[in-house]
Every structure is written in structure tokens, then in C-alpha cells.
Amino acid sequence: MKAIGTSCPYCGVGCGLLAKPRRDGVEIAGDPEHPANFGRLCSKGAALAETLSLDERLLRPVSDGRRVSWDVALDRVAATFAEAIAAHGPDSVAFYVSGQLLTEDYYVANKLMKGFIGSANIDSNSRLCMASAVTGHRRAFGSDTVPGTYEDLELADLVVLVGANLAWCHPVLFQRLLAARRRRGARIVAIDPRRTVTAEAADLHLALAPGSDVALFAGLLDHLAGHADTAYVARHTRGSEDALAAARAVGLAGASAETGLPADELAEFYESFAATERVVTVFSQGVNQATTGADKVNAILNCHLLTGRIGRPGAGPFSVTGQPNAMGGREVGGLANMLAAHMCLEDAGHRRLLQDFWQSPTVASRPGLKAVDLFRAIGDGRIEALWIMATNPADSLPDAHAVDAALERCPFVVVSDVVRHTDTSRHADVLLPAAAWGEKDGTVTNSERRISRQRAFLPLPGEARPDWWIVTEVARRMGFPGFDFPGPAAIFREHAALTAAGNAGTRDLDLGGLASLDDAAYEALTPVQWPVPAAPVVPAEKRFFAAGGFFTRDRRARLLPTPTRRPAKLADDEFPLVLNTGRIRDQWHTMTRTAKAARLAAHLAEPFVEIHPRDARRFGIRPATLVRVQSTRGAIVVRALVSERQRPGSVFVPMHWTDRFSSNARVDSLIAGAVDPHSGQPELKHTPVAIRPEPVVWYGFAVSARRPAPDAALSYWALARAAGGWRLELAGDAAPADWSALFAKLCGIRTGSAEVHAYRDVQRGAHRLAAFAGHRLLAALYVAPGPVSVSRSWAVAQLVARHDQERHLAVLAGHGDSGMPDAGALVCACCIVGVRQIEAAVLAGADSVEAVAAATRAGSNCGSCRTEVGRLIDACRLSKAG
Ligand code: SF4
Numbered sequence: 001m002k003a004i005g006t007s008c009p010y011c012g013v014g015c016g017l018l019a020k021p022r023r024d025g026v027e028i029a030g031d032p033e034h035p036a037n038f039g040r041l042c043s044k045g046a047a048l049a050e051t052l053s054l055d056e057r058l059l060r061p062v063s064d065g066r067r068v069s070w071d072v073a074l075d076r077v078a079a080t081f082a083e084a085i086a087a088h089g090p091d092s093v094a095f096y097v098s099g100q101l102l103t104e105d106y107y108v109a110n111k112l113m114k115g116f117i118g119s120a121n122i123d124s125n126s127r128l129c130m131a132s133a134v135t136g137h138r139r140a141f142g143s144d145t146v147p148g149t150y151e152d153l154e155l156a157d158l159v160v161l162v163g164a165n166l167a168w169c170h171p172v173l174f175q176r177l178l179a180a181r182r183r184r185g186a187r188i189v190a191i192d193p194r195r196t197v198t199a200e201a202a203d204l205h206l207a208l209a210p211g212s213d214v215a216l217f218a219g220l221l222d223h224l225a226g227h228a229d230t231a232y233v234a235r236h237t238r239g240s241e242d243a244l245a246a247a248r249a250v251g252l253a254g255a256s257a258e259t260g261l262p263a264d265e266l267a268e269f270y271e272s273f274a275a276t277e278r279v280v281t282v283f284s285q286g287v288n289q290a291t292t293g294a295d296k297v298n299a300i301l302n303c304h305l306l307t308g309r310i311g312r313p314g315a316g317p318f319s320v321t322g323q324p325n326a327m328g329g330r331e332v333g334g335l336a337n338m339l340a341a342h343m344c345l346e347d348a349g350h351r352r353l354l355q356d357f358w359q360s361p362t363v364a365s366r367p368g369l370k371a372v373d374l375f376r377a378i379g380d381g382r383i384e385a386l387w388i389m390a391t392n393p394a395d396s397l398p399d400a401h402a403v404d405a406a407l408e409r410c411p412f413v414v415v416s417d418v419v420r421h422t423d424t425s426r427h428a429d430v431l432l433p434a435a436a437w438g439e440k441d442g443t444v445t446n447s448e449r450r451i452s453r454q455r456a457f458l459p460l461p462g463e464a465r466p467d468w469w470i471v472t473e474v475a476r477r478m479g480f481p482g483f484d485f486p487g488p489a490a491i492f493r494e495h496a497a498l499t500a501a502g503n504a505g506t507r508d509l510d511l512g513g514l515a516s517l518d519d520a521a522y523e524a525l526t527p528v529q530w531p532v533p534a535a536p537v538v539p540a541e542k543r544f545f546a547a548g549g550f551f552t553r554d555r556r557a558r559l560l561p562t563p564t565r566r567p568a569k570l571a572d573d574e575f576p577l578v579l580n581t582g583r584i585r586d587q588w589h590t591m592t593r594t595a596k597a598a599r600l601a602a603h604l605a606e607p608f609v610e611i612h613p614r615d616a617r618r619f620g621i622r623p624a625t626l627v628r629v630q631s632t633r634g635a636i637v638v639r640a641l642v643s644e645r646q647r648p649g650s651v652f653v654p655m656h657w658t659d660r661f662s663s664n665a666r667v668d669s670l671i672a673g674a675v676d677p678h679s680g681q682p683e684l685k686h687t688p689v690a691i692r693p694e695p696v697v698w699y700g701f702a703v704s705a706r707r708p709a710p711d712a713a714l715s716y717w718a719l720a721r722a723a724g725g726w727r728l729e730l731a732g733d734a735a736p737a738d739w740s741a742l743f744a745k746l747c748g749i750r751t752g753s754a755e756v757h758a759y760r761d762v763q764r765g766a767h768r769l770a771a772f773a774g775h776r777l778l779a780a781l782y783v784a785p786g787p788v789s790v791s792r793s794w795a796v797a798q799l800v801a802r803h804d805q806e807r808h809l810a811v812l813a814g815h816g817d818s819g820m821p822d823a824g825a826l827v828c829a830c831c832i833v834g835v836r837q838i839e840a841a842v843l844a845g846a847d848s849v850e851a852v853a854a855a856t857r858a859g860s861n862c863g864s865c866r867t868e869v870g871r872l873i874d875a876c877r878l879s880k881a882g
Contacts (some may be wrong), residue, residue: 004699005031007444007452008045008311009100009815010182010435010588012321013037013150013173015045016527019438019457025049026438026457036150036446041599041861042171043586050597052438052458058420059462060261062431070463072429078477079386080412084384090364090383094121094510096372097334098391101127102442102454104491106325106484107332108388110340111366112471114333114358116480120368120381121347123330123336125391127371127680129322132288133678134330137319139560143342144330144507144568147544148280148316149448154180155314157274157819160189162300162651164287165684167197168585170284170320170447171864174198178863187276189269190458192217192286193580194610194652195645199866208259210650211567211580211686215618216266217257217299218562221247221306223270227297227342229308236308239559241303246535246561271304278314284324289685292681295680298721299562305560311546314726320447328415331509332495337680339467342509353502358482361863364717370680371397372673372801375864376618379406384796387414389467390434391591394423395658398671398682401634416470419592423658428507433464439652440466442488443525451511452527484669488521500534508551512812556685568674575631575688577615578650581667582685585864586829587656590785595661598721602826604719605792607638607657607665607728609691616640624787626694626716629653631670631687637694637716638665638731651691655684662718680733686707698765702786703727703795704747704779724799725779729793739783743769747779759812770811774803780811790814793834794822827868829859838869842876849873 004020020027028049032039047247057544061073084092095113097106104531106124113122128652137144154176166174178201181187190202191213199205208216215745225244231326256263273279287296301317309315321327333340343350345367355363369377375397377383380866386407397403407413407427415425418431425431434440438458445451475483493515500512517525525740529542552559571578586600594600609627621627623642628635629651636652646652669803670830674683696715702708705725710717716731728746736742740758743749754771761767765785772777777798783791791814798811815822823834833856842853849869853859856879859866 003029004455004457006455006457007034007455008041008048008510009593011170011455012323012326013170013445014444014450014452015041015164015172016132016452017041017045017048021457026052026476033762034452035562036448036450036452040175040862044588044594044866046830046861047594047597047600047755049594050599052696053596054461056419056421056592056596057461057464058417058431058433059259059464060433061463063532063751064429064602068185070465073432074477077430078093078474079490080480081117081385081474084412086386090117090119091121091368092382093117093119093386094369095122095387095389096371096374096391096393097122097329097389099124099126099326099329099391101467102325102440102444102488103327103328103332104442105389105471106334106489107340107491107495108468108485110470111482112475112480114339114364115358115362116355116475116478116482118362118364120336120364120366121374122334122369123369123374124334125371125393125396126326126329127335128289128318128682128684129285129581130288130326130330131335131370131679131681132290132293132297132676133319134335135294135676137299139294140298140301140558141545141550141551143153144466145508145544145551146319146327146447146449147311148318150176150314150361150543152280153177153282156278156280157314158187158272158279158853160191160279160281161190161198161202162283163280163288164282164320165192165198165582166197166282166283166320167867169322169583171585171862174865177463185528186851187272189272192649193647196343200871201867206265207647208260208261208263210580211258211290211292213287213296214299214562215250215255215258215564215678216261217296217303218247218564219252219403220270220273221299221302222251223399224279224303227274228306231232233309233473234305234548237305237557237559238554240306242561243559243692246563247302248535250564254564277309279309280314281385282318282320283322286685291566291674291676291683293303293676293681295562295565299316299564303558304563306556311543313543314545324446325444327447327449328443331445333498336370336374341364341495341501342507357498357501360482370675372675372680372682375403375406378410380483381409383410383413385412386410387416388424390415391656392422392426392592393640395590396655396668397667398668398673398684399633400669401665418464421592421660422592432470433462434470435466439464442468443492445530448529450527451528452526473594480603481799488796489517489519494523495519506551507756524772552714568683569672569686569688570781571688574644575690577689579629579631579670579687579689580652580685581648581671582652583656584656586655586783587654590658591661592878593594595721597831598723599826599832601720602724602793603789604654604830605720605727607636607654607662608641609638610643610646610652611691613642613644613678614648615651615691617765620693621691626696627635627691628694629670629689629691631672633672634669636667636670637663637841638663651689657718659721662733663714663716665718694784696733697784698732698783700730700781700783701728701790701792701795702730702779702781703777703799705777705789705799706748706779708746710746722796722799724796727796738770739767743771743779743781746769749779757808757812766817768814770808772803772808773803777801777803782814791822791824793824793826798821827872828858828865831857833858835872838872839876842873847873
């Protein structure tokens with residue numbers, strides 16, 4: 001079968017893929033012709049084929065826990081929303097949507113809420129990652145415009161990465177950058193409190209104090225006063241004097257005091273920025289997710305505007321988005337404070353234009369509730385009906401326990417999703433089965449404004465339907481015209497036509513040139529970067545603002561004073577550490593998809609808190625033990641990862657783990673939910689916490705061919721897929737009366753159905769049990785009073801090994817010849833290469849990342865692990881020298 005061109009459903013890089021359905025699955029490869037990735041894929045993209053199974057899928061509509069027909073479910077949703085609106089007004093209902101939706105899905109949801117229901121209560125999980133960038137752009141440029149392209153990272157002589165762990169969160173873009181550095185010798189500066197993998201690969205790492213970015217860039221602006229592009233500033237900007245005055249008040253000394261960085265380190269960076277014409281500043285969640293997020297963005301934009309380094313090849317500020325279609329959502333107005341087609345809610349002319357275009361009875365005239373406020377309103381009883389589409393707010397929003405309580409209180413909750421059981425869907429009155437990636441059709445826009453097709457290559461399973469279909473069916477049942485779309489192509493045409501309506505160069509987003517695509521042309525659409533006006537400017541300009549032309553009334557950009565402000569809550573005696581949250585390399589969001597791929601779980605298989613050794617000593621935390629992390633809002637229990645890479649005084653916990661995969665690790669349950677006053681984006685990277693050892697008396701590790709069933713009797717558990725089954729970390733605060741009974745219950749071993757071997761060392765408190773069915777290992781459990789030292793990769797390998805009688809004891813021993821040497825902890829998820837294989841290659845003479853790649857293939861695909869490979873080479877060298 002022919003390969004079908006589509007795009008990755010994960011991050012905002014928006015890589016192109018080729019999907020080839022086969023008899024035994026789907027083959028996924030990078031699309032060599034896609035301009036975002038030119039054939040590259042990261043570990044998550046490369047493992048997509050392993051995530052397509054139908055287990056865990058929601059395949060039929062469900063109402064009050066019972067299967068119902070689509071007609072019954074849709075009628076109930078439409079009637080309940082209509083009743084709430086009639087009784088309590090349009091602002092009594094809300095949609096909470098997602099950057100996972102396709103542009104066409106997003107468009108109709110926004111049209112329904114803002115144009116026909118008449119409320120702006122539609123907000124997106126993009127509020128959690130991009131809202132500060134949107135606000136910063138609109139304040140400076142008059143529009144939410146990302147001026148540059150990915151190519152700029154390759155053309156720049158200096159690339160500044162701020163709050164962006166590109167190596168893990170945007171791996172393909174990072175590899176493009178590293179390849180360009182190898183070719184051209186560009187310099188990379190990483191600005192991040194943590195020594196991330198990205199920071200380790202940088203030429204200079206500025207480990208600033210959490211939340212002090214505004215001061216750092218104010219100091220830079222002050223330094224740049226003598227390097228301004230005066231002609232550009234005079235012709236195309238306003239506000240430079242006030243911005244410079246505010247920056248002067250900070251200066252180098254103030255920046256050094258606020259950031260905790262030595263003045264000479266800062267001066268080196270400032271000088272390097274000042275002396276380099278081609279400079280790109282890439283920023284992401286580390287900038288946006290703060291109560292000062294919008295000011296951080298404007299502090300960065302100020303520096304580029306003052307020097308005129310914007311919109312030129314290799315020069316400009318560059319916001320990279322977290323989600324695959326955060327940009328598409330912004331384009332159709334999927335945030336509570338925006339209108340469709342980058343129009344402004346506050347602009348009466350824009351509202352009129354939209355109402356005429358849609359022929360709608362009304363258009364929302366005031367901003368709706370932004371995500372955090374929306375869920376507070378739900379908790380206060382101000383929302384009667386809520387529809388959540390393609391997202392999991394019970395895990396991803398701050399103050400997660402309060403979100404649970406709000407959802408429980410809400411009179412009517414609809415969830416449309418691909419997954420049956422999530423921490424959010426447990427609160428749903430109606431569940432609507434949505435088409436998943438690979439089954440749905442539409443478009444997405446990546447971080448460089450490039451629109452790509454996402455195409456279906458699998459049939460719709462069960463009764464799943466595309467999101468656009470579900471929304472338009474509800475709209476029609478509510479009696480609204482304007483939703484009779486035969487398919488996504490027609491929706492796209494309407495969206496494109498709207499961007500061109502009344503535009504004439506007054507708005508950045510113009511897709512007029514795509515408004516008359518017929519179905520065949522839409523089907524064949526190749527990746528295209530906007531703007532695409534109906535009458536193209538010649539030569540086509542793919543960047544914005546090199547010659548001004550901002551989208552403010554006077555077409556000039558604004559430099560804004562950005563006085564320094566501290567985060568909402570500072571560490572104190574009770575909560576002495578600062579909690580930062582974020583992503584890890586091989587997981588995505590709340591793991592509903594990536595947790596299906598065993599190789600993605602192998603890199604970091606359980607929730608952890610990364611702690612500097614000094615803080616670990618101070619709070620009595622030993623490596624690999626369990627830690628209670630406590631804030632004013634709640635507590636979680638996770639594994640200690642003691643690491644020099646963590647900044648002293650702060651800790652890091654990943655955002656991914658939910659109640660589906662761990663006993664108590666929803667990190668957002670610790671976060672208070674303070675938001676940026678301008679963007680409404682919550683402060684997810686600065687929560688004061690305390691840590692202490694979790695008092696458990698035994699630790700365990702299990703592998704099992706069947707999915708284990710951990711329960712509340714355990715103090716701790718974390719579950720992950722493994723090749724051939726599952727792996728489970730567990731711990732307890734009291735020894736069970738019968739270890740065999742615990743083993744049988746956990747791993748589903750039925751009496752008489754297996755040969756069970758057991759080993760006990762009472763003195764050492766060690767218990768080991770293994771159950772076999774013939775030559776097959778069904779499950780094994782290893783228990784010790786401290787963290788279990790059995791090699792996880794070796795134990796997992798036993799699930800697929802053939803075991804004869806003599807080797808049963810080896811499984812109990814936790815080592816020995818299994819015919820499968822221990823690869824060690826996974827480093828390269830693309831080629832499945834472990835630490836021990838890399839160490840063996842180094843000992844055999846491989847002395848560079850390239851040589852290790854040649855010997856083991858580690859790092860030869862997406863390259864996300866190359867820094868870790870380099871670190872292992874250095875460690876081996878050191879131990880050899882020692
Ligand atoms: Fe997908 Fe990885 Fe590309 Fe992001 S970098 S779009 S996750 S393949």
C-alpha cells in the first residue's frame with residue numbers, strides 16, 4: 001500500500017511522517033520532503049506505530065455510564081446546553097478544548113461558542129503553554145505573529161534558548177540546530193535554572209534563579225542601548241525610551257543580583273548578543289508558565305526590536321509551541337480572549353465582520369473565562385454545562401484536586417476523547433468517542449506558521465467520529481444554521497476565506513490563496529507557510545517585520561517597560577524549595593498515548609523528583625528512595641533522583657504521571673494556580689514545596705506478563721509497559737502477612753495455574769517470587785528493605801526469554817545467564833540501546849558520539865540521546881583514568 005503523508009501528533013515542531021498500513025500494523029517513517037524535519041523523527045515520533053492499538057479506547061457513546069446511540073448522546077448534549085443557556089444565559093456554559101484538536105475541529109467549536117451561543121467561554125489547554133507568548137506578541141506587534149522560520153535557527157550565528165529544553169521537548173528542531181552548528185560554528189547559549197540536556201550541549205549555560213528572566217533581559221536591553229538600530233527604532237517602533245529607562249533601573253548589577261549569576265558571566269552573554277547581527281532567541285514554557293510570563297516575552301522582544309534583529313534571515317525572537325496545533329487553535333480564535341482569524345474581541349469592527357461572515361445571531365462581545373478562572377467558576381457553581389474536548393484537565397491544570405472537585409460539582413460534564421478512562425473522564429455525564437490520530441483528517445499549524453495535513457490512514461474504529469462532526473451535529477441539534485459541512489475540506493475553505501475577509505493587509509493571518517481549494521486540492525495539500533494571500537506578493541516573503549509593517553493602528557511595534565516582579569509565592573521556612581515542572585524526553589502530556597509504547601517507558605519509567613545532592617543531604621533523602629513532596633495544596637510521593645544537574649534550592653518533577661499510572665504523582669495537584677495578570681497563564685514553574693523521606697519499610701519491583709493490579713493497600717506504586725508485559729515499582733509502610741498472596745493478587749497468578757518459586761532471606765528482609773508456566777515467566781517480584789537493586793532491563797528481558805528449569809533460580813536470583821545479556825537502562829529509545837551496551841562500546845575503543853553510534857546505533861536516529869551518550873563516554877574515560 002502507498003505511504004500516506006501526515007504529520008506528528010505530538011510537539012509543535014510539526015514533523016511530517018509517512019504512514020504505510022501493513023497487514024501486521026503500520027510502518028511510520030519521517031517524511032524526507034517535509035520542510036520541518038526533512039525525514040528526521042524523535043523517539044516519540046518513531047514509536048507512533050506502537051501506540052495505535054485499540055485497547056483503552058473509547059469506542060461508543062456513553063451516557064450516565066451506559067452505552068447509548070449517537071442520536072441519544074448528541075440529543076442529550078444539545079438539549080442540556082440549550083436548557084442551561086435558556087435558564088442562565090450564554091455565559092453559563094463553556095468549552096475546554098485542546099491543542100490536540102485539528103484546525104477544522106477547533107474552528108467549528110469556536111464558531112459555535114462565540115458566534116451562535118454568544119459567549120467567549122471557550123478556552124484551550126494552550127492557555128497552559130502559550131498564552132504568555134500570545135499576549136507578548138499582541139502587545140508588541142499588534143498581532144499574535146511568530147515572525148521567523150526554523151531555517152533562522154540554522155542561519156543564526158548566536159542562538160539563545162530561554163526556558164526551552166529543546167533537546168527533549170523539540171528534539172528534531174534541536175538536531176537541526178546542532179547540525180547547523182557543526183556546519184557553520186554558531187554559538188548556543190542556554191538560559192535555564194536546570195542543567196538540562198540542552199544546557200549541557202550549549203556553549204554557555206546561564207543557570208539563572210527561577211523566575212528572574214525579566215531582570216536578565218532588562219539587563220541585556222540596557223546593555224544594548226549603545227547598539228540600537230536607530231533607523232529601525234525611529235521608523236518602526238514606539239516606546240523605546242520608556243523601555244530603556246526601566247531597563248536602566250535594572251542594569252547589569254540589578255540583573256546579576258536578581259538572577260544570582262556573576263556579573264562577568266552575564267556581561268559575556270550581553271556582549272556576545274550585542275556583537276552578533278544574526279541572533280535568534282528561542283523561548284518556550286520556561287518563559288511562558290509564570291505570573292510574569294507576558295513580561296518575560298516582552299523583555300525578549302524589546303531586545304530584538306531595539307536592534308532591528310527581527311524578520312531577517314537568522315535573526316528574530318522565536319516562540320516554539322508545545323502542542324502540535326497550538327498555532328492552529330490561535331488562528332481560529334480558540335482562546336477565551338481572541339476572535340477567529342487573529343481578530344480582536346475588543347474591536348467592534350472585527351466583531352461585526354465576523355457576525356456578517358458567519359451570518360450568526362450574535363458574536364461574543366467580552367472575553368470569556370480563561371482556563372484557571374473557568375475551572376474556579378465551575379467550582380463556584382457558575383457553570384451549568386461544560387464540554388471538554390481532547391484534553392485531561394484533571395491532571396494538567398494547577399490545583400488538580402480543586403479541578404476534580406469542580407468537575408464533580410458541575411451539573412453536566414461532556415468529555416469527547418479517544419481514551420475510555422482518564423482522570424477527567426471519571427467525572428463525565430456523557431462520553432463521546434472521538435477519532436484518534438491516524439483516523440482523522442484535517443490540518444495543523446506548527447511553530448513556524450506551516451500548515452500541514454494530518455491524514456487518516458486507518459478506518460474509524462467502533463463508533464468513533466471526528467471532533468468536527470461531533471461539534472457540528474450538536475450545533476445543528478441546537479437549531480443553529482451554518483454547520484452543514486460535508487467534511488473538513490469545506491471547513492478549511494470557510495476558515496481560509498474568513499482570514500481574507502476585510503483583511504487587505506491589516507491582519508497578519510491571510511489564507512485567501514487557499515480559500516478556494518477544491519476537495520482534491522485540499523487532499524493533496526503540501527506543507528505551506530502562511531501568509532498565503534489570494535494575490536501573492538512577489539517575491540513571497542516568509543518572514544514578518546524586517547521592514548516594519550506591524551499590525552498596530554500606526555503599524556509600529558511597541559517596546560514595553562518590563563519592571564521586575566517576583567513570582568507569586570517565594571520559598572520560606574515551611575516550604576523551602578522551589579518546584580519546577582516540565583516534560584521528559586519520551587513521554588507526552590498525560591501519557592494516554594505514549595504510555596502504550598514499551599520503549600518510551602524504558603527511559604524514565606516512574607515519576608521522580610530531581611534534587612541537588614546538597615538538598616538531598618539537608619532533607620535526609622537517599623538516592624532512589626521515596627520522597628514526599630508537599631505544598632500548600634497537596635502532597636505527592638515520587639522517587640528521588642539525586643543529581644548535580646538540578647539547581648540547589650529547587651526541585652523538578654515531570655508533568656506526565658496520572659492516577660492511571662501511579663499511586664499519587666499528579667504534580668499539578670501541588671500548584672496553587674496563580675496566573676499572569678495579562679495572559680492568564682498559570683505559574684507552573686515556581687511553587688514553594690517541602691520534601692521529606694516517605695516512611696516505607698519495604699520496596700518492591702515486579703515484572704508481569706499480565707497488567708498488574710496495584711491497590712490502595714500499597715504506599716506507593718508506578719506502573720509502566722515493558723516488552724512482553726508490564727513493570728511495576730511498589731513500596732509499603734508495613735510488611736504484608738503473606739508475600740505469596742500479595743504476589744498472586746498483584747500479578748493475577750491463579751493457584752494451580754503456575755509453578756511458583758520463592759526465596760526468602762528473613763535476616764535481610766528480602767523476598768523473591770517467580771511464577772512460570774512451562775518455559776514462560778508469568779511474573780516475578782523482588783522485595784527488599786531499601787530500593788531494589790535488580791537490573792530493571794534484565795528483569796524485563798526475562799518476560800520474553802525461554803526458561804528451562806535450571807534458569808528458574810537465575811530469575812529468583814535477579815541475575816545470571818538468561819541468554820539475554822543486560823543492556824542496562826535505556827538511553828536510545830529509537831534504536832533501543834542501553835547504558836551497558838554503550839559502556840561496552842566505549843571500552844572497546846569507541847571514543848566519540850559518532851563512534852558509539854557506529855558501534856551500537858545509539859544516537860543515530862533522532863539524536864535526542866547524543867548528549868547522554870557523550871556524558872557516558874566522559875564517565876567511562878574518567879573511571880578508566882581513575
Ligand atoms: Fe513529533 Fe518528535 Fe517531531 Fe515533535 S520532534 S513533531 S514529537 S517527531
